[in-house]
Amino acid sequence: MDQTKQKNKTNTVYIGKKPTMAYVLACITQLSEGNSEITIRARGRTISQAVDVAEVVRNKFVKDASVKNIVIGTEELESKDGQMLNVSSIEIVLGRK
Amino acid sequence: MDQTKQKNKTNTVYIGKKPTMAYVLACITQLSEGNSEITIRARGRTISQAVDVAEVVRNKFVKDASVKNIVIGTEELESKDGQMLNVSSIEIVLGRK
Numbered sequence: 137m138d139q140t141k142q143k144n145k146t147n148t149v150y151i152g153k154k155p156t157m158a159y160v161l162a163c164i165t166q167l168s169e170g171n172s173e174i175t176i177r178a179r180g181r182t183i184s185q186a187v188d189v190a191e192v193v194r195n196k197f198v199k200d201a202s203v204k205n206i207v208i209g210t211e212e213l214e215s216k217d218g219q220m221l222n223v224s225s226i227e228i229v230l231g232r233k
Numbered sequence: 234m235d236q237t238k239q240k241n242k243t244n245t246v247y248i249g250k251k252p253t254m255a256y257v258l259a260c261i262t263q264l265s266e267g268n269s270e271i272t273i274r275a276r277g278r279t280i281s282q283a284v285d286v287a288e289v290v291r292n293k294f295v296k297d298a299s300v301k302n303i304v305i306g307t308e309e310l311e312s313k314d315g316q317m318l319n320v321s322s323i324e325i326v327l328g329r330k
Contacts (some may be wrong), residue, residue, distance in 0.1 A: 188321045206303040
């Protein structure tokens with residue numbers, strides 16, 4: 137599922153329910169494949185995990201990577217019972233220096 | 234506790250264990266007291282809540298407020314058993330346009 141999403145829009149890693157290190161690995165892979173910038177996206181409770189992923193990547197693995205931009209926003213989602221919910225989102229752009 | 238922290242360093246709202254709306258109210262109060270900028274700070278799992286607070290403040294209550302800057306980082310904390318833990322942190326600066 138996640139793999140497909142990443143192929144559809146390259147350079148983007150969507151944070152879901154996997155362990156943090158799975159996304160760290162996805163980021164490292166994309167950065168080492170020649171992408172100079174990657175975008176980490178998350179919604180709701182996984183926002184904290186997106187920050188963890190970005191921090192682990194740049195502090196532990198890709199030392200020349202830095203945070204280029206961070207954008208926060210709100211997305212409207214429809215819940216199972218048809219109600220509209222506002223969910224916060226984050227987009228962290230990591231790039232090589 | 235939170236009140237004391239806010240007095241020690243004005244313009245800063247630390248996200249802790251209270252409901253989101255408690256922090257939204259703290260932000261609105263500080264912005265209406267004449268502060269042109271406020272900083273929302275959070276660590277670990279509360280990072281998502283910090284984004285929620287910023288989004289609710291600027292979308293629902295202080296329409297002329299916008300995100301001026303976002304910084305993420307890592308803080309080292311000592312756990313109860315003496316181990317060092319890395320915890321991600323976020324700092325969101327909200328300001329009036």
